[in-house]
Amino acid sequence: MATGPATLFxxxxxxxxxxxxxxxxxxxxxxxxxxxxxxxxxxxxLVVQVGANDHSDDxxxxxxxxxxxxxxxxxxxxxxxxxxxxxxxxxSSTSREVTLRNAAVCPPQQQFxxxxxxxxxxGAHKTMWYVELSNAxxxxxxxxxxxxxxxxxxxxxxxxxxGVTRKTPWxxxxxxxxxxxxxxxxxxxxYTPKACKHCGRxxxxxxxxxxxxxxxxxxxxxxxxxxxRFDIDLARRQRPTMLxxxxxGFDAEVLAAFPFGSGAxxxxxxxxxxxxxxxxxxxxxxxxTHLGYACIAGCRNQPREMNxxxxxxxxxx
Numbered sequence: 001m002a003t004g005p006a007t008l009f010x011x012x013x014x015x016x017x018x019x020x021x022x023x024x025x026x027x028x029x030x031x032x033x034x035x036x037x038x039x040x041x042x043x044x045x046l047v048v049q050v051g052a053n054d055h056s057d058d059x060x061x062x063x064x065x066x067x068x069x070x071x072x073x074x075x076x077x078x079x080x081x082x083x084x085x086x087x088x089x090x091x092s093s094t095s096r097e098v099t100l101r102n103a104a105v106c107p108p109q110q111q112f113x114x115x116x117x118x119x120x121x122x123g124a125h126k127t128m129w130y131v132e133l134s135n136a137x138x139x140x141x142x143x144x145x146x147x148x149x150x151x152x153x154x155x156x157x158x159x160x161x162x163g164v165t166r167k168t169p170w171x172x173x174x175x176x177x178x179x180x181x182x183x184x185x186x187x188x189x190x191y192t193p194k195a196c197k198h199c200g201r202x203x204x205x206x207x208x209x210x211x212x213x214x215x216x217x218x219x220x221x222x223x224x225x226x227x228x229r230f231d232i233d234l235a236r237r238q239r240p241t242m243l244x245x246x247x248x249g250f251d252a253e254v255l256a257a258f259p260f261g262s263g264a265x266x267x268x269x270x271x272x273x274x275x276x277x278x279x280x281x282x283x284x285x286x287x288x289t290h291l292g293y294a295c296i297a298g299c300r301n302q303p304r305e306m307n308x309x310x311x312x313x314x315x316x317x
Contacts, residue, residue: 024311025296028063028270032070032242035317042071043097046238048266050105050254051246052076053173054086063270064244072241073097075233079104079128079225080175099233104128104247105254106177106227114256114287124227129182130175132221145218147171149199149211153192171215176248179220181275184249186216230258240266241317246307249275252284260291267315273298273308284308 023034039045049064055076060066068074068091076098078084084102091098106126131147139145150171176182193209200207234240243258243266245251251271258264269288273281281301288295288310298308 020294020296020311020313024267024315024317027297028242028244028268028307028309029060029066031268031311032063032067032072035241036067036070036072039317043073044238045072045241046075047072047242047244048075048077048234048240049244049246050077051175051248052078052083052087053080053246054078054083055090056086062244063242063268067242068096068098071096073099073238075099075101075237075240077101077103077105077228077233080130080172082172101228101233103226103228104177105230105257114260114283125224126177126227127222128175128177128225129179129220129222131171131182131216132219133172137219137221139215139218142218143207144211145214146199146203146207146211147215147219148203149192149195149207150189150215152195152198153189153212174216174248177250178248179222181249182220183216184275189213189215231262234259234264239264242266242268242270245269245271247272249277251276252280255284256287265291265312267312267317269293269310269312270307272306273301274306276301281308 023031026034035045036042045067047064047067052064055062055065055068064074064076068076074097076087078087078100079102081102084100087100091100104126106124131150133147133150137147139147153170174182174185189212191210192212196207196209196211199211243255245254247254251273255269255271271284276284278301285295285299292313293310294313296309296311298305301308
């Protein structure tokens, strides 16, 4: 159907007349719990997550992880092998309907209308940058880049240090299609006195307070990852209830590749904005509003905001 000025005015006017319910305005993790409580068949709810990482316990801050724990069906994309292996161990013996894909949703090479992506080439691959924890880079024993010391870094959550030290360091969550984008996390390692003190004590040597200041640039490596396609992986599945994206600065490209135009609009969309450019943030705001979504969190792209959350106007949940 052609969309002229009159048609566009009608569509935007119809959207403007709708409002979100108090439940739909809740933060995503709380909304997931309430939706689960009022749904008889939990597996009829579907969460799609791009950049799932390992689903290690984060205190309930990851809405996709909460959804899986509550019995939702799930389609989880994770390109990094160590995180994917952890997902397999976590969900291999569960009765939950969880589908894992060791692949990335890669940004297409050409321009296309938002939500109407062209088919990607089968067998496509893309370079992914990550932080290597072994001694493959020769960093062990150095005084400013020993990657073993990141184990003693506090876990970072919602832009703040939680003070919780994880068995698996949070640096394993860093992966990006851009080397420069990954290195933007560097300032977090500039001054780490507690981590350096603990690390030095266990290694039997004195380390300064900036023992990790070059840990990222010295331990960044790359590998080829498979590229997945939303249209193939969502075929013969129920309409997604929630879409969660966290791909270190490429969230806008991944969201543009989601087939919103085919009618597969999730009730809720959550994506990371802490690494997003201002033009991408504005473009997503414009496109999601046009698609009939209302912003409920992360709407202004303030410095301490990590995620944006949007809810579909008129959604049944």
